[in-house]
Amino acid sequence: MHQSQIADTIAGNLARVRERISAAALSSGRRAEDVTLVAVSKTHPPGAVEAALAAGQRHFGENRVQEAAGKFPSFRPGHPGLALHLIGGLQTNKARLAVRIADVIESLDRPSLADAIAAAIQKEGRTPRLLIEVNVAGEVQKSGIARSEADPFIALCRQRFGPALVGLMCIPPAGQDPTPHFIWLARCALNHGLGVLSMGMSADFEAAIAAGATHVRVGSAIFGSRPRTPLPER
Ligand SMILES: *Cc1c(COP(=O)(O)O)cnc(C)c1O
Secondary structure (H helix, E strand, O other): OOOOHHHHHHHHHHHHHHHHHHHHHHOOOOOOOHOOOEEEOOOOOOHHHHHHHHHOOEEEEEEEEEHHHHHOHHHHOOOOEEEEEEEOOOHHHHHHHHHHHEEEEEEEEEHHHHHHHHHHHHHOOOOEEEEEOOOOOOOOOOOOHHHHHHHHHHHHHHHHHHEEEEEEEEOOOOOOOOOOHHHHHHHHHOOOOOOOOEEOOOOHHHHHHOOOEEEEEEHHHHOOOOOOOOOOOO
């Protein structure tokens, strides 16, 4: 496809996703502007990001730090308000680069990573907003802190990062009703006074909004299917 056709497709997809977000928010008595759309551009080329930017999109999600570092910094100068969210499992040896380039790190999930991020914040002199990822269904192959360890880990991160710790994130198992997981995460955030809830992807963002999501991470419904699912970083 020609770049202008790609741009039209992405702009149209974005408009449809935004409409669905508004409708889902309104039907649960919420305001559309209380839900931030994070466009997940992993595996898609810079041209796809450019098209989304041209259509007014400002929040983007990437899984891999290296890929994000190659794609995003050049877009910053022309696009104030651009916010890069790192949403993939993060290796401690990538923490420094993550802290350097991200506005939001959504996958803080273990004490060793909290240590690495804290050290990186010191060295880089910048502090991204942080979300703790919870492995809501206890899936062994997924990153995220276990439900049973979430309370103490949240307390530890709050002590360590103060107001930079803003919320929680989860990825419920595919092929199950995600709503009970979303509700669990929403309650956990409420218990801890955390205002940001990143949950919901292309297949389930409306259910996530009904359960209180403030951020939905939508990839394929905007950019089309990915060549292949990227492997987690660890
Ligand atoms: C890829 C990815 C998404 C987006 O998934 P889609 O199903 O393409 O919308 C959201 N969150 C995370 C953590 C992802 O890795």
